[in-house]
Amino acid sequence: MDLYLPIAEMSVNALVIVALGLGVGFLSGMFGVGGGFLTTPLLIFYGIPPAIAVASSATQVTGASVSGALNHYRAGGVDVKMGLVMVGGGLVGAAAGSLLFQRLQTIGQVDVVIGLTYVALLGTIGLLMLKESLAALRRLRSGAPAPRPTRRHHPLVAVLPWRMRFPRSGLYISPLAPFLIGALVGVLTVIMGVGGGFILVPAMLYLLGMAAATVVGTSLFQIVFVTAVTTLLHAVQSQTVDIVLAALLLVGGVVGAQLGARMAQRLAPERLRLALALLVLAVALRLLVGLTLTPSDLYSIETALA
Template sequence: MTIYLPIAELSVNIFVILGMGAAVGFLSGMFGVGGGFLITPLLIFYNVPPVVAVATGANQVVASSVSGAISHFRRGTLDIKLGLMLLAGGLAGATVGIWIFSFLRRLGQLDLVISLLYVIFLGFVGGLMLIESINAIRKTRKGVVPVKAPGQHPWIHRLPFKMRFKKSKIYLSVIPVIGIGFGIGVLTSVMGVGGGFIMVPAMIYLLRVPTNVVVGTSLFQIIFTTAYTTVVQAATNYSVDIVLAFILMVAGVVGAQYGVRVGQKLRGEQLRALLALLVLAVGIRLALQLVITPADVYSLAIGGVHG
C-alpha cells in the first residue's frame, strides 16, 4: 500500500515506514535514546530528502519519547527535577551549539573533525560501558554484590549548590548536572543528533543515577529538545512532513511501550551492556562510513546554493 508524502514529495510503502517507526520507538523506550541517529539514515536510505528526514525524524521522536516518558513516570522511574536541570543546561548548550555550528561551517572541513571526534568518543564510551557492565554481570552471576559502585568521583561531591533528587536517590551539586546538559546541548546542535546515547552513559557513570531512572529522565529531556528541533526545522526549512511523521509516530509510540516493558524486565547491568553495544554499533557505523570506499563517490543535493 503506497501513500504520497506531501513535503517529501514522493510515494512510499506505508508498511516499510511503520516498521522503521516501531523499531526506533522500541529502542527509545528501552534505552532512553531518541533514535534520531537511526531513523534519519533509514529515511534517507528510503529516498526521503535528508532535510526532510532530519526534521521529520525529530518529530517522531517527540511522540515516542512522550509515550515512553509517561510509562516511566507511572512506574516512578522519572526524575522530573533532574530532567529539568539537565534541560536548562541543554537549552543553553544548544544555543551556543548553533553559534559554533555556523562558525565551523564557515571554516569548511571541520565537520569532518567533529565526526572523527564523535567516532573516538562513541567508541571510548561504548567500550568502557561494555567492559563495566560485563564485569557487573559476571559479579552478580558469582553472587558477589558490589558494596560500592566502582569509579566514584569524589570531586563532584565537593562542589557547592547541592540539591536532593529524590527519585534518583542522589544528593548532588547542580553544577555537573547543568554542565552535562550543556555539553550535550552543544553536541545536539553541532552534530544534529539528540544526544540520548551520550546523555544516558553520562548520567549513569558521572552522576551515578540508577539505570532505570536514567532511561525515564533521558526520555523526558528528549521530548523538549526534539520538540524544539521540530519547530525550528519547520520554521526555517519547511521540512517537517506531517504525514510521514504521523505514520512513524503511530508505530513508534507502540514500539516505545514495549521497549519500556522489556527495559524494566532487564537488570541495570544488562541494560547497560545492551546500550553499550548500541553505542558501539553507532560508532562503528560512523567509522565505516569514513573508511569504507563508498559505492558511489558522487552525491547529489537539490535546491539552494551550497559551497
Template structure:
C-alpha cells in the first residue's frame, strides 16, 4: 500500500515504513536503547531526504517516550529537579541547533553534515560498545566477577560554583553541568533527529555521578520535552516534519518494542550488546559509503 508523504514529496510503501519503525522498536526493546539514532539512517537508506528524516524522527521519538516517562514517574524513578535543568539546557540547545540547521541548509550542506555526524557518532558508539561488551564476555568466560562501579561525579563538575542539591539523584553539584549537558543533547537532537539518550545516560552516570535507579527515567523526561520542542522548531523554521511519516514509524516502533522486550529475556546482555554494536557499525559503514559513492543523478532540481 503506497502513501504519499506531503513534506518528503514522494510516495512510499506504508508497510515498509512501519517495518522500519518496528525494527527500531525491536532493537529498542531488546537492547534498552531509544533506537532513534538508527531511525534517521534507515530512512535515508530508503530514500527519504535527510532533512525530512531527521525532523520526522524527532517527532516519532516524542511519541515513543511518553509511556516510558509515565512508567518511571509512577515508580518514583525520575529526578524532576535534575530533569528540568536538563530540559532548560535542551531547549536552548535546540534553538542553537535550529540556527545551525538553517545555516547548513542555506549553504546546501545539511545532507552532508547529517551524514558525517552520523558516521562519526555511530562509529564511535559502535567501537566503544563492542570493546566493552567483548571485555565483559572474556571476563565472564574466565570466571571473573564484574567490578562494582564507584559513583562519583567528574572533578570538573565538582569544581563548578553555585551548587544545588538534587535529592533524588543523591547529588550536591552545580546546575551548570547538567545544563550544558542538556544543551549539547538539544543541539544533537535538532540536527540528527535523535533522542540523545545514548549521550545522556553515560554522561549522567560517569560525569554527573547520578544514582543508577533514576538515570533512565530522568533521561526519558528530558528527551520527551526536548524532542517536543525540536519538533516545534522544525515545524516553524525548516518545515521538514512529515506527520504521516512520523505516525507510520510510531505504529511500528510501539509494536516492535513489545516484541523486543520479550526477546531480550532469552539472551545474555553481554551478547546482546555485541550484536547491537555490530548493527551500529554496519550502519556507520553504510553511511560512510553513501557519502563517497557517486549518486545516479549528480544534479537535482528542487521547487522552493
C-alpha cells in the first residue's frame, strides 16, 4: 500500500515503514535502548532524504518516550531536579544545533555531516559495547565474579564550582556537569534525530555517579522535552518534519517495543549486549560504505524555488 509523504515528496510503502518501526521498536524493547539511532540510518537506507529522516525520527522518539517517562515517574524513578537541569542544557544545545543544521542545509552539506556523525558515533559506541560484552561472556564462561559497580562521579565533575544537592540521586555536584551533558545531547538530537539515551545513560552512570534506579527515568524525562522542542525547531525552521512518516513509525514502534520486552526476558543479558554491539557496528559499516562508494548517478538536477 503506497502512501505519499508530503514533506519528503515521495511515495513509500506504508507497510514497509510500519514494519521498519516495528523492527526498531522490537530492538528497543529487547535491548532497553531508544531506537532513534537505528531509525534514522534505516530510513536513509530506504531512500528517505537524511534531513527529513532526522526530523521525523525525533518526532517519533518524542511519542515513544512519553509512556516510558510516565511509568518511571510513577515508580519514583525520575530525579526531577536533575532532569530539569539537563533539560535546560538540552534546550540550549538544541537551539545551537538548529542553527548549525540550517547552516549545513544552506551550504548543501547536511547529508554528509549526518552520515559522518553517525559513522563516528555508532562506530565508537559499537566497539566499546563489543569489548564490554565479550569481556562479560568470558567472565561468564570462566565463572569469575563480575566487578562490583562503583558510584563515584568523575574527578573532572568534582572540581566544578557551585555545587548543589540532588537528593533523589544522592549527589552533591555542580549543576554545570549535567547541564553540559544535556547541551551535547541537545546538539546531537537536532543533527542526528536521536533521543540521546545511549549517551545520557552511560554519562549519568560513569561521569555523574547517579544511582542506577533513577538513571533511565531521568534520561527519558530529558528526552521527552528536548525531542519535542527539536521537533518544533525542525518544523518551523528547516521544515523537514514529515508527520505522516513519523506516525507510521510510531504505530510500528509501540507494538514492537512490547514484543521486544517480552523476548528480552528469555535471553541472557550478555548475549543481548553482544547482539546489539554487532548490530550497531553493522549499521555504521553500511553508512560508511554509502559515504565512500561512488554513486551510480553522479549528477542530479534540482529546481530552486524563487
